[in-house]
Amino acid sequence: MSEILSVKNLSKRFDDLTVLDNIDLSVREGEVVVIVGPSGCGKSTFLRCLNGLEDIQDGEIILDGENISHDKKILQKNREKIGMVFQSYDLFPHKTILDNVTLAPIKVKKRNKKEVEEEALALLERVGLLSKKDNYPRQLSGGQKQRVAIVRALIMQPKVLLLDEITAALDPEMVHEVLDVVLSLAKEGRTMLIVTHEMQFARAVADRVIFIDGGKIVEEGTPNEFFDNPKTDRLKKFLQTFSYNK
Amino acid sequence: MLEPKVVQMLLEGIRDTLYMTIVSTVAGYVIGLPLGVLLHVTGENGLRPNFVIYRVIDFICNIIRSVPFLILLILLIPFTRLIVGQSYGSTATIVPLVICAAPYIGRVVESSLNEVDKGVVEAARSMGASNIQIIFKVLLVEAKTSLLTGFTITTGLLLGYSAMSGTVGGGGLGDIAVRYGYYRWKTDIMIITVALLIIIFQIIQYIGTKVVTKLDHRKR
Numbered sequence: 001m002s003e004i005l006s007v008k009n010l011s012k013r014f015d016d017l018t019v020l021d022n023i024d025l026s027v028r029e030g031e032v033v034v035i036v037g038p039s040g041c042g043k044s045t046f047l048r049c050l051n052g053l054e055d056i057q058d059g060e061i062i063l064d065g066e067n068i069s070h071d072k073k074i075l076q077k078n079r080e081k082i083g084m085v086f087q088s089y090d091l092f093p094h095k096t097i098l099d100n101v102t103l104a105p106i107k108v109k110k111r112n113k114k115e116v117e118e119e120a121l122a123l124l125e126r127v128g129l130l131s132k133k134d135n136y137p138r139q140l141s142g143g144q145k146q147r148v149a150i151v152r153a154l155i156m157q158p159k160v161l162l163l164d165e166i167t168a169a170l171d172p173e174m175v176h177e178v179l180d181v182v183l184s185l186a187k188e189g190r191t192m193l194i195v196t197h198e199m200q201f202a203r204a205v206a207d208r209v210i211f212i213d214g215g216k217i218v219e220e221g222t223p224n225e226f227f228d229n230p231k232t233d234r235l236k237k238f239l240q241t242f243s244y245n246k
Numbered sequence: 247m248l249e250p251k252v253v254q255m256l257l258e259g260i261r262d263t264l265y266m267t268i269v270s271t272v273a274g275y276v277i278g279l280p281l282g283v284l285l286h287v288t289g290e291n292g293l294r295p296n297f298v299i300y301r302v303i304d305f306i307c308n309i310i311r312s313v314p315f316l317i318l319l320i321l322l323i324p325f326t327r328l329i330v331g332q333s334y335g336s337t338a339t340i341v342p343l344v345i346c347a348a349p350y351i352g353r354v355v356e357s358s359l360n361e362v363d364k365g366v367v368e369a370a371r372s373m374g375a376s377n378i379q380i381i382f383k384v385l386l387v388e389a390k391t392s393l394l395t396g397f398t399i400t401t402g403l404l405l406g407y408s409a410m411s412g413t414v415g416g417g418g419l420g421d422i423a424v425r426y427g428y429y430r431w432k433t434d435i436m437i438i439t440v441a442l443l444i445i446i447f448q449i450i451q452y453i454g455t456k457v458v459t460k461l462d463h464r465k466r
Contacts, residue, residue: 076374079374080373080374082372083372084369086365088365090365091366091369092370092387093366093388093463094461094463095387104374107375107379107383108373108375108379109374136463138464152373
């Protein structure tokens with residue numbers, strides 16, 4: 001499989017504070033990469049850098065053969081190729097669910113409205129929310145909102161999907177319905193970068209797991225290596241915080 | 247009871263007051279809305295922060311808003327004469343009303359837009375929306391209830407200011423209240439005009455609140 005996203009020597013600094021320090025990462029088409037790490041380690045910032053929500057001080061980001069990290073115009077043209085789903089859903093509160101989903105393809109991609117709507121309805125049906133199409137976001141539960149947010153990202157047909165702690169704001173019983181959708185996307189061969197605190201889910205969905213701490217990639221491996229045989233002390237310690245065995 | 251002549255005058259007063267309020271609100275928004283968008287966009291947390299542009303507009307807005315309306319009314323007389331051809335009457339009053347309203351509206355619009363959740367803007371940006379698309383399809387749409395609340399408040403303010411212009415012969419109900427009630431001690435006419443202003447104000451506020459409640463999809 002070919003490389004779709006490549007990050008070279010990426011560094012991000014806020015004034016004197018280095019948030020990301022020389023990150024290198026290459027993602028193949030269809031690969032699911034899960035990023036874990038203690039809060040404040042820079043993992044969310046990393047995702048935000050990838051689709052240009054944060055500018056970077058060093059390094060480059062190459063998406064689908066184009067360097068998107070230095071020229072704003074090239075970034076703007078390629079942005080729709082990177083979809084992003086946020087922790088706080090960020091649906092448009094004054095738009096119906098259907099309008100939330102169809103806005104970007106119609107306005108940004110200038111696609112035919114009818115065609116987009118049909119596609120949106122099919123996607124909503126797939127996540128079990130067809131009946132909510134005329135509702136407004138406030139009428140939905142957190143889990144339902146997050147599934148709509150996933151659909152809203154999917155309909156742009158992104159090459160890479162970034163999921164930034166998408167279950168962190170959900171009640172426990174809603175986490176599953178959202179993660180099920182993500183699992184089915186992974187099975188379909190979608191390329192995804194996922195930041196999460198759900199370790200069991202990480203193990204189930206990932207092709208590769210990355211541990212970021214202090215703005216650096218400390219360790220990476222297949223889920224089995226990563227969770228069963230962590231090499232570095234820092235990862236061992238981190239993983240221990242998730243278990244309650246004495 | 248009131249003489250037919252007085253009734254006629256009061257009806258004309260209502261007409262002139264509505265005319266001044268509506269035209270100056272609309273014209274105020276023609277200038278103030280883009281101004282508010284510009285303030286938001288160039289502001290610190292805007293789509294394209296620009297300290298210089300923001301400071302300049304900010305400064306001008308503050309100056310105009312610092313001048314008491316009555317002084318502005320008098321200061322602008324030469325300018326009003328230049329545009330309308332005369333400095334008294336309801337059409338002439340619209341000029342200072344608009345100049346007073348535009349920076350005020352700019353501020354109201356700016357604060358409405360600042361209230362839009364930043365995450366929603368980021369979501370739109372991450373989908374590849376341009377700044378123009380974000381302004382028209384996200385910011386103005388998501389801020390609409392707040393914008394309408396601001397619109398109602400502004401209309402009420404201009405209704406009050408249009409009445410204030412009565413002191414310099416501005417026309418409308420305020421003019422009647424000043425000329426008959428104040429200068430000629432006709433208390434009954436003054437009370438009636440004030441009552442009419444109260445009623446108009448209540449109607450504006452009632453409609454505004456109703457529309458906002460109907461359009462707000464964020465809460466029940």
